[in-house]
Every structure is written in C-alpha cells, then in structure tokens.
Amino acid sequence: MIDHWRDAPDAARSAPAPFGRDAVVAHVAELAVSSDAAPLVLVTGPIGMGRSSLLAAVRAELTARGFTPLSLRVARNERDRPYSLASRLCAEIAALRSGDARRTARATAVVSLGEAGRQLAAELRSALTVNDKLTVLIDDAHWADPASRAVLLSLTRALAGGPVTVVCTVRPSPADPASERAVLEQLRAASLAEVVPLRPLGEQEVAALIAHTLQARPTAALLSSLQRECRGRPAAVLAAVAGHLRTGGLQVYDRHVYLTSPDRPPELPLDLPPIEYLRRLGGTVWAVAKAAAVMLPLGTAATGLIARAVGRDEEEVRGALSELSVEGVLRQETEDGRWRFRLPLLASALTGCLGPWERRSLARLAVTAIWAGDAVADDRYLADQLVVAGRSVDARRAAGELLARGTAAMLDDGYCAERWLRAAAELATEPRQRARVLVAHATTCCLQLRFAEAIDSAGKVLSEYAEDHVDSATLLEIQLAYVVALAGTLDTAALTELCDGGWRSLPGRQWHRVVTRCIALCHLDRWREADEHLALLRHVWHRDDDVFAGLGLLVSECTGAYMGRFEPFEQAVADPTDWPLWASGPRFRFERLWQLARVLMAFGEQERADRLLAAHDPPSAYRTLPDQVVADSQSGHWDRALDTARLGLATGLSVGYAPSHTLVSRETSVILGARGRLTEARAVIERARSVQPVMLHLLAVAESCLDEALGDVEGALDVVARGLALAADRGLVVGTDVLWLRSAGLELARGDRAAARRAVAETGRTAELTGTGRARLCHLLATATVEGDRAAAAEAIGLARQRAQPLELADTLTLAVRHEVADSGLLHEAYALYGGLDALLRRAQLRNLMRARGVTVPHRAVVTAENERLLATLVTEGLTNRELAAALGSSEKSVESRLGRLFKRTGYRSRVELASAMLTDDYRA
Template sequence: MSKHARIVFLVPVAVMPASGTEAPRLVGRDEALADVLAGAAPVTLVTGPAGIGRSALLAAVRAELVRRDVTVVEIRLTQPEHAQPRAGLLRLGNELLGLRRQWLPTANADTRPVLAKAQLTQLLAALATTGRPLAILVDDAQWLDPQSLDTMLAVAESMTDIGIRVVCAHRTPTPVKAPDTVHEVRLRPLHRKETELLLTRSLQARPSRDLRAAVHRDCRGIPALVLAAVAGHRGSGALKMIDQHAYVVPADQPPVLPPDSPVLRQLQRDDPLVWEICKALAVFQPLGDAVVGLIAEAIEADEQQVLTVLTALRAEGLLLEGPWRFRAPLLAAALLSCLGPYDARSLSALAVTAIWEGTAKSPDPRYHLDRLVAAGRLVAPDRAAAELLDGGSAHLVTEPATAARWLAAAAERSTDPDQRALAVLRQAASCSIAGDPAGAVANARIALARDVNHHPSGALLELTIIELVGLIISVGPDAVREFADKGWRSAPGGETNRLVARAAALSLLDQVAEAHDLLSAYRSDWLSAGATTTSMGLTLSSSAGLLGRWANFQLDREHAPQLALWQEERHKVLVVTTWNWVWLLYGELGAARRVLDENGLSPEQLNPLNLMLHASLAGRWDEALDLGRPALAGPDTTTATGARVVAHQHLAAILTARGLPNRARKMLAMARTEPPSLAHLLAGPDADLARLLGAPARARSVLTEGIEYAASQQLVVGVDELRWRLIELDLAVGDTDAARRGLRDLVHDAEFAGTERARRHLLLGRIAVLRDVDAAAEAVRLARRRGQLPELAGTLAIVCGYGLGDRNLLLEAYELYGELGALVPRALLRSLMRAQRVTVPGRQETVLETERLLARLVAEGLTNREVASLLETTEKSVEGRLSRLFQRIGYQSRAELANAQLTGELDC
C-alpha cells in the first residue's frame, strides 16, 4: 500500500467527493477538532454522552478533510444493526467496493461482500495504491455489532505502519478492546460562556440573564439539550424577542418538547421497561430514597429490575451520582411534558400519597403542588384544593403563570363556594400579571357572574378593570369601546363602581379628557366610596396632569394623604407611583423624585417601567435598556397611562443616539401594536430617525400628525417637545417663516404645560429662531440646575450649534455624550468642532469610535446613502471607509459583520 495514501476510519459517514465545503461552526470544540485531525494514535475514539456533539464534531472533521481534497466515505449506524452480526462491516465494505469501482474500474477484483478481516485488508490496500487521500467516517459506533468492531480494530492495528488511522465516535460507556492503540477524545460539557454563545447563535438574539441561567442549569452544557430548549420555548410561544434580546415569558415557563424530540428518543430503547422507568423517574426524582420503591410500585416491577436499569443509565452519563436524578433537569421536564393523562394522574397520585403519608419528603413545596394539579381527583379534593389555594396565593406575584395553574386546579376541586370564588378571583389576577389576557378575561367574567355575591364592591371593580385590560390586549379596542358606550351600565358593584370602570375604559381608549371629565363630575362619590374604588379613582384622575389641568392634579395630591386608604400600603403605592409617572412623562425627574419623598416611598417600590424612565432621564442608559427590554417582553401589568408606549419611545431614542437606527425603528413599530395610548409621543424619535436618514419631509409629516392628534384629545404632555423639533426641522430646510409661526405656537404650548422642560423648549426655540443670547444663557443655567445628563448634553450642543456657545461648552457636550455612549451626536459634534476650528480630543480614540459607529450602522443594514446622510458626508467617503474597515477587521460581508456584532464576537 502506498505510503502517500491516507485512510482514516472515523467510527462515525455514501461517498462524498472533495469539494470546497465550509466547516460547520462549532462551539467549544476547537481543541477536540484539532486533536482528532492530528491523529496522535492509530485509533482515536471520540466519546461522550448522548447529545454532547459527537456527530457535529465528525461533521466538522469531514468538512475539513474535504477542504483538504480528501475523499470521504460515511456510514451512520442504527440501533437495530447492533444485533445483526457483521452488519456494520458489510455496510462499510459496500461503500468501499463502490469507491473501488470508481477509482479502479479496470481492476479484476473480488466483488464478494466484505465479511472478514482479510477481505477488508485487501480492499483498503487496493484503494491505497491509487495514492488518493481517503477518509472513512462511521457515526454512532456504539451500534457496531461485536464482530464488525473486532474486525475493524484489528485491521487498523495491523496497518499502523502505513499510516492507517481509525477514529470512532462512540456514546459512553465505551468498552474498548485495544487500549494501547486508542487515543480517546472525550467531549466535555460546554462551559457557561460556550453555552451562552451556542444559545445566542441559535436564537439569533442575545439571551436574557434569566434565560442564560436557566439553560445552563437545565441543560448541563449538553449542546443537543440547549438546542432542544430553544426549540421547546419557540414551539410553546414563550420566547419573546425585544431589541435583539430574547426572553422567556413567563420566566418560569419550562420548554415544551414533543414526544418525538431527539433528546427523548435516546431513552426509547428496545426494552420498553427503560422508557417506563425513565418516565416514572421524571415524576419521582425529587423524593430521594423513596424513588426506587415508588417506581417499582408504579410500573409493577421488581426493585432490582429498576435498580439495574437506573445503574445502566448512570453509566451512560444520563443520571447523577448519589440520589437517582437525571443529570440534565431538562430531560426530566421533557419527560413530564410527554406523559399521557393516565400516567400523569396515576404517577402524581402515588407521589402525593407518599408525601401525605410521610413515606417520602420533597424539599420543594412547588413540586408537591404540581403533583397535586397532575393527580386530579385521584387524591382527596378538599385537602388538595386548600393546599393549592394557599400555594397559588403565596406565589401570585412572584410566579404568576405557575400560580394561575395551581389556582385553576383549586377552583376546579373546591366544593366550598366561598373558597372557589376566592380561587377564581386570584386566578384572574395571576393570569393578568402573567400576561394571559384571555385567561384573565375568562376568569374575571366567571367571578363577575357566578361569584358576584361572594365579593365586596372593591374586588368587583378590580375584576372589571382586569377584564377591560385583558379585552383591549386580546380582543382589541372595539370590545372596550362597547363597554364604555353601553356595557358599563350593567357592571356589578354599584353606581360609583360603574362610573370608575367607565373612566378606566375611556382611559384605555386614549380618551383621557372624557375620562377625567367624568371623574371630576362625580368626584365626591368616588372619594367617599371604599378604599379600592377611591384609590382607582385617584389613579385615573391623575390624568389631569396629562391634560395640563394642574389645579385638579394638585387638589388630589393635597387631599389623598388625608384619606383612610393612605394607611393601606398597596393603595398608597398605586396612587403615588401614578403621580410619579405623570411627572416622568413630562421629563420632570426632580418632581418625580420629590413626590416619592413627600409620601415616604422608595424607588424600590416602583414598577420596572417607572424605574426605566428614571434611569433614561438621568442618563443611565445601559440601566434603562436593561430595565426596559424585559418589562416590554413581559405582560402589561401597570395601570399607568401609556406606560408601554412611552417605554418604547425612550428606548427608541437611546438606540437612535447609539447608532442603532433599525433597532429603534423596530422598537417604534412594536409600540404601535400596543393599545393606543399617548401614541403622539412616538412622533419625536420617529421624526429624529427620518431626519437622520435623509427624509425630512417624512419627519415633518410625523411631527405634524403627532401635534394634531394631541390637540384632538386635549393632551398637553409632550406637545412642546414636538413643536420644538418641528421648529428645528423648518430651520434646517430654510423655512424661517414656518419656524417663527412655530415659535408663537410654542409659547402657548409651554404655558399650558407649565413645566421646566417646556420652558427649556421655549428657550431653545428662541435660540434657534431669534439667536437670543439671553435665552441661551438661561437655557444652560436651567439645564445645569435640573441635572438630567441627556438634557444637559442636548442643551449645550444646541446652544453651540446655533453659534451662541464657546469652545468649552462644545467640549463639555462632547464629553457628556461620551458618558451616554451616544455615538451619533458625538459624530455630529465632531463635524461642528471642525467647522468651528475646535480640536477634537483624543485622535486615536476618535478613529476607533468612528470605525465603531460605521460598523454598527453597516451591521444595522443601512445603505451607503443612509450612512452618508447620518454622518453628514458623501457616499464615496462611506465606500472608502467601509473598504478600510473590512480590511482591518477581517470580515468579508455585511452579513458576517452583523452576525459577529449580534453574538458579541465583534464589539461595535
């Protein structure tokens, strides 16, 4: 045999001719791949448990060999072939015989099936005489029948002097018969960072911290399980994408795997006893020492039989040492999800009975509650209902989706009408919090009809509002409009409840002025009602601030602390956080903080969207993004007017400033799928995007429509800011007459709003239109006193942009935008600095930042024309910069650049 021939058994693959096939991208397998390709011994054994990635590694080996012009022969063995003598040898021989007919068509050779060592040796020797490199890949070698395995190893050992190498991919455990000639490459579980990279590539989004932690915990670094978890979350609809970040909603939702999932097929063996034991173990594994006995009882088997199977599964690496448990919790969860109704009930009933009788203990009370749900009526219903109601109530806020399931079972099992009514009420609340609007509506309607006599007036109002919020999310505004027009008259709980419920419906429809007029007309009624009704009235009445009716707003603020409900924390928190929200909508961070201090509340008592706005206005933009994304991925759990729309508005503005315009555009598009509330506030960042990307006409249209919509709804909040943007736009296109008219309108807008931020916008208008030096000085003083970093940076930049600021103000604005990570304003300020002959600080840092912004814009999918418009340069300049950028960083295409940016492999 020619020494130039290189024959490699890869036990793992039809003949695959040499081609330019690109190697698949593996995670955490670079060392293993290099080890296999190096061929440190005649026989290399690639080992590891099911799902660890043996086949994926061998595919990468195949791709690399093909790249090196090596012809590849592949066979993949199956479980039934293990019981067929010489089946593996026969398949390999057939592939090699076919290859010999291609390479040596004139040879007078033996064509009998290959069934012996001598035949295989002669066949390989004949192929080697061609001098062509050859690799033989055989996947799932654990299914090689003993005779085939002995023959293949013997042939490899006998031919070591002429360079034959055998590489076998074999599931653990691996009984190797020639240890002296075998080099084992054992694939380890992925490290945490590697798991996160695989997760990111699979999701094509950055996984949230909770998702990363859950996948690492439940999959134990097994790549197949990581991919199965992603597929399971996608299939169940629990995976939510916000701004290229992935979240599971609700957070406690496990992935749902189908029964035919590959990770479950590994447990479906020829012996059906293995499958039955695995299913039972998934149910009983938290019960410690009682596991074996319970499994034996459940499947009517001998305990020794159970122990034998469990021991074999442990040897395969599927079970942990110590108590009998699956190594990867995801396997147990997958098995639970595919249990049939009978198995789920009977196995769970055994577990519950063992816990109740004291023969088994579970350290996690949630396990017991889950088994109570699954057991159905096979266990005492009264006792089960009481325990499920207690458990669901305790976890209603922290684990709402799980609590809803427990409470549903409590309601179904309960024979006591009062207990059942309480379970349904709390189930409606938990569905609302968990983001199940249809479930919230269904349960609220049951409570408001069948159980109406079991609830006080305040609870009935809460249920009515839960129903309304659920309707506008799951059905749409028409259902809420029908209630606001007619349905409110038959709402339970009395006339005052009906009025407040109608005001809530009008607010959800963005008819804020009409809602406030209604509440004002009956103010004495709802103020003298029960605590819940009064607190809801105060909450809805805070819309006076959005309308610029500050006298009414202040009246509620002065009166509320004198009410008895102020002694009840939940009512006080609800009302004060709504006041806080109103000030945040106006951009008045100082006033928002004062209202908390005056009423003894801390920021920790605010919901995530309130906290997000605090962070955004203060200039803690990373924090704002980290708070905003998961809050928007989750359900709408706040009663604050326009909360989600405003959150989208702020996040879009941050993304735009950071050079992520397409992500900002998607954020705005998502905002428009929310219930229509304060939608005019989206016009600001939308217009900024249009203007940056060279569409000033669209920017003007967006701003004009926003102002007109606000006027039609009598809304004052945010109008002054839109007017200021419109003035800037008019000046940018040279329409000074329109700008002057806009300034006159801005005087009225600022007067109606009556806030410091509105005063700032008026001053900026005077700076831009009139070049008012005094206004410039006052604007700078005001911005410094207010201490909101983005606002201060913007004020300084505008003052300098209209020629009323000195070099120091320009440099200060540049540094402030640096603290914010606002790459786009920094780039625009650099152009202004050059125009005003101000030296840009940090030459090397500037070059890197410019490249970073360019890479970010390209990864966003912007055209050269759009990039040129945003950077205020020419398309030709952009082309040159891009050429130099790609040459420096080594990527060949925009797609590669975008993927590297997404996975974090390129920091831009």
C-alpha cells in the same frame, strides 16, 4: 446512547459541524493525516455533545483534502458479540485490498483472531501502497465488545509510526473497565493515543448556533433558559429550540428571537433518539426512567415512590437507576444521595412520554406522599403536581392550596401563578371559593399583561357571581381588571359602549360604576372626560369605604398630574403611605408605588421614581415590561431597553395600561433613531398609532427627530405642532415640555424668532405648572438657545448632570455648544456619552459639529469603522443617496464615494448584498 436528536430545524441539520467546533474539526482532521500524530484519536463527550456530527465533519474535511477515510459505526447490540467490530474491520480491510466496491459497513465476516491486533495491523499495512495514508473513522466505539476494544488498544501499538490513524468517538462511562482505562493512560503517556474532549458550548457558541438555525439573534433570557435545560449540548439545544417553535413559545421580531413563556417547557416529540433508546433498554428501566422524571424532586423518598408506581421492589428500582447512571442519563449526588438528571431537558422529554392516566397516577402518588409527610418538596413542585392530579386527590384542599400559592406568586412568577389559579378554578365547586379563584386569576393575568385570559375569568365573575358571592371591594377590583383587559385586547368598541352608557348597568353600587367608567375613559384617551367625571362625582366615591376612596384617589392623583394638576400628585409622592389602602396588603402597596413611579417616568423623572421605590421598598421586585423599558432607556441601558421593548412589541406585552404601549414605542423609536435605524424607528411609531392610540403626542418628538435627520425641518415642525394640538385637545400637559423645546429650536432654525420666543414662554408655563426637573431643563435650554443666555445654559447643564440621564445630558451639551452658549470643549463629553449608548447617528452628527468648532475628534480608526457601520445601517434602512447625504451632513457625491470604498473593502457588490449581510449579522466590519 445515541447522541443525535433528530428533531431539529432543517437549517441546523444541514450545518457542517456544531457551532464553535470548527477548530476541533480542523485539529482532529490534522491528527488523522499527520505522520507525526498518535495512531489513535478518541473524541469524547457525553450524550448530546455532537460526537457523531463532528466525526461526519471530519470525514467531509478529509474528503475535501483528497483522502478517502474508512468509516464504521458501532451499534449497541454489538457489545455482546465478541470480536464484532474487529471482524467488520477485517472484512472492510480485506475488501479494500481486493478493491471490492460492493463492501458495506455492515459486513459480518468472522475471522480467527489469535493475535488480533498484529493481524489487523498487517492487514492495514498491506492495504496501503507506499506514501498512502489511511484514516479509519469509528463512530460510537463505546458500544464495541470488550474483545474488539482490546484489539483496538493492541492495534495502536502495532500502528505506531505508520501511515494509519484510527479516530473513534467514545462516550465515557463509569462502567468502563479499570484495566482498559489503565491501558489507555499508558498509550497516552507514550504519545500513542490522544483524547480530544468535546466541551459544552459556551453562551456565545449557543447564540451562534441559534442565530444560524433561526436567522435571528437569541435574547439573554432565551440563552439563559437553554443553558439551564441543555447544559451546552448542541443536540439538546436544537431539540429545545424545535420544541419551543412547536408550541409557539419563540417569537422573532426585528431579527431577534424571544422566549415568550420562560417557564413553559418545550414540546418534544416522542420519537427522539434518546427516548427511543431508553425505551429499548427494557420494561423496568424504561418504566423507571419515566417515573423518575416526575418523582426525583422528592429526594430520598423518590425510590420508594417509583417502586410503587412501576410495581417493582425497591431493589429492582435501584438497579434500574444505576443502569441509567451508567448510560449517562442520571447522576447521584454524593452529599445527599439524591438522583438527578444530567440533562434537565431529558426529564421534560420523558414526562411528555407519559400518558394522561400515568401522569395523573404519578402526580397523585407525589401529592399524597407530601400531604402525609412521607416526602418533602418545594411549593412549586407541589402546585405543579396538584394541577396534574386534578380530582384524583381532595379537590377542595387542592383548590385551596393552588389558590394560596397562585396568589403568593402572582407578581414574581406570573406564568406559574396563572396556571395554578386556572387549575384551582376548575377544581373549585363551592361558589364563593370559585369566585375568589377567578378574581385572583383575572388579577394575575392583568398584572402579567395576559389580557385575553383575564377577560375570560373576569367575565365569569361579573356574569355568574357578582351579585351573591363577591364583596363590594372585590367587585370593584374585578370590574377594573375587566376594563384593563378590554384595553389590552384592543376592544375599543366594548370600551366605548361601556363609557357611553353601558357603565350605568354595571353590577354593584354607583361608586363602582363611577371609578370603572373613569378607568375606561382613560384607556380611550378621553382624559378630560375622565377627570371631569371623577371630580364631579367625588362625593360618591370618596366615602368611608377605604377601597373606593383609595383607588379613586390614586386615579385622581395620576390623571390630574397628566393634565397639569400637580399638587395632589406631589403630595402623594412625598408621602405615599398617606393613603387609605396602604396597610391593606402588599398588592395595594405595590400598585400605589408603581402607579406613582410610572407617572414620574412619563414626565422624565427617572431618578425621582427610583428614589420613591427605594425609600418605600415595594413588596415585589416585579416590573411590568413597559416600566422596564422606560426605566432602562432613561438611565442609559439601551441594549437592555431595546431587547425588552422588542419582546413587548413581538408578543403584545407592551399593550394594556394606558399609556404603556405609547411610552414603549417612544423609547424604542428614540433609541433606533439615534442608532441610525430610521425606517425601523418610523415603523414603530406607525404601529403605535394603529395598536393602542393613547397619548400619541408623546411620539411627536421622536418622529420630528426622524424628519429633521433627513433634512425636513418643515415636516419636523409640523409633527411637533400636531402633537401639541393633540395634547391640548385631550387636556394633557405630560410630554409637552419637550415638544415646546423642540418647537423653539425648529422655529429658530427656520428663522422665525418671534415664534421661537412664544415657544420659550410655553416652556416656562409648563415648568411652573408641573415643577418637574425635565420641564425646568427644557425652559432653561429654550431660553439659552433662543435668547443666547449663557447663564441659563450653564444652569441647564448643571441640572442635566444632576438628572444623570445620558442621552438628555449629551443632547443638552450638544445643543448648548451648537448655539454658542457653552464652551466647545464640552463636545468631548457629549461624544463619549453618545458612544456609551452606541448612538451611531448622533455621534456622526456631532463629529460634523466638532469639526466646525475646531474640536479634535479622537480615535481616527474608530471613527472610520463607525462611519462604515453607520453607512451600512442606513443603506439597510433603504435610504436613497439624497437621504443618506442629509442624514450624514454631506453631499450626494461624497456619499457615492463612501459607498464605493465600502463596497470595495468589504467585497459586497450591491446594496442588496450589503443589506442582507447586515440583516444576518454577516457584515464584514
């Protein structure tokens, strides 16, 4: 089979060789020109391994060394023409001897080959002058006819010790004659033949290939998907990447590329060479290959169903499957006899070749067989076939099964659940069933942050089914989903209209309207109004109905906590089971636990959130993207947090539940700032303000750190003051503990001790109000630094150790030593913590403090490398020399000297070259 997949990005096609193969190219080229090497070199590997491209790279390498290799490529139709390759090779050699410049690789001279091997050897030797070296490159030698292959093996012995080397690419096949394999083994044993197998690419090699192709680093999720579908075959990887680009399934953000829908297959073109090749194999084989792409998951029943689908008897189908095995497309498992595709991506490509009627007919056969008990498959396969079969099967039964499977998968497999439920809505005709499906679909889309789809389904329920076909509890659920979806699509105009009067005309009873309006107010950042509205009408929603009482209570607890009314929230955390809806189903328990955990994380209580979840075992391990970012950031898994945050910011998946986007933006900007990515950190903050402006005061600490890093203390203080004013205006307490701590430190830095003491008092008030560990830590630190209280500093350090948040602990230790209320030896611990986070800028700033306190900075070579990497990062961020000096705590003259040394060592001639290298990961560390 042809092993090139043409449909790859141009950048990939122009690459000199598959990534990770440079050493193999060099090795084969060396064998081709070495006088001591074996005369026959076989480059082997399955389809998609890049044999042909590697041979092209070898040819280019030999040409660059001054050699002129003789190149031939064997076509599939030559395997039935005796001595075809041998004849062509003789014609090429004859032309080489006569100096005929008009010879072509498609010469068809017919020669008499009695002792073909010796004759060819004589022709080759006579074509050479003394000290000449000739390399013959033969691509796809597995298509050579048996006689020509025998000639090549015979030729190998005749060329031993001579100046000719034959390099062939070969795809091994179980159909290769045993006698031929035995001869090859004898040649290998005699050092007359060498086999160079091409191994599948490892994960790092696939990452390098994608980075070269897209000029962006692939994420772990994308790499995992490609490894699963492509089995490390470079041609398949490139085809899959191109297919995902075609569907919009890849998004690039901050020089990283993300797979936005991991379960969505790439859209592969119908003219891929492997597909074209299978099509040319003949009617039965081609028909069986397409049907197999759908039917093979049905195991032992697949052969019979394929036979029915293609109108052939089972014996013919078995023959076609065996031929596909010989071609390297399928393999048969020894333990259960099932057929499987060697390359899963090829199954997707073949499915795409089916017309709508073909695909529907195959799906109908599969569904009917499963329903009749004649075949067995997993729920996911059945649901996928039900979606395709549509109304060609029992539509009511199909809709019911899709509803059940979609509802069960809404947390753990959101992409498939959304697809199944959307299909169920199209199949359902009875109004009550259709309403149930649309509600489930809207809820699933909200849980998976797919808000545009949620609005569509929720809107249909509210406009078509709300009065007659939806019960009271479901109506409230769909109204809340609609509000959250409006927020997720940034439709503030619709939310504002709903809050300022439109809520009174919502369908349902008064308690529906009260809870719905409250949620809408929260998403508009009108927290005080939301809290007052809910409290004023408590007598309406807090009735005997568990759904209204439960949801109203949850909203009241969480909103109250944000505003500093902590007692009800603390009671809920202490016993989340004391809630009207706890026993009403896993989805309600999931929502209860994660809302409480989300509020705890917003207050910096990651350890308590983890304990809450561990103690009550949520019914699903699913976490929304914002929750993952906050949890990973606070627990010190910064690379993972940043990777997830970039995905959310690239795709909009961080927008939705208030204040999700702000929290993601805060954590992202903190990480970027600590790593020296100051401009990018500020861009994240600015984007948060424009996209979903909810609880924006939470960004003030990160933004003030950026100003302070560049030496603007007044600007940093102004940012903090504006953040505190905004929180006060909204009636919010969440996040003000760290703002007051920042205020105390900045006021002290500019010499206003009275203002610093007022800030200390506010940290105490906030700690008393909320009782959280972070608020208490902030009060202890503020007291220690402003009042010089060593006891408070020691207590703060102990508390920070208990809380086990690496950045928080490192900052606590640094702050205590900087203000001389703790021993300088603690800086070693802070330095190691910053190192574990790869916080380059924080490490550099701490080194200045360590030198000032007489603390030895360890690992001088590491320090030099870090300083250079940080300097390159800051240059890439576009900082001026003055800003560089402020960030690094040095003079402009020192910065100029350091830049000069960096340019000299790396060879870059300008800031532009240096920045370009950093952006493309080509920086010479």
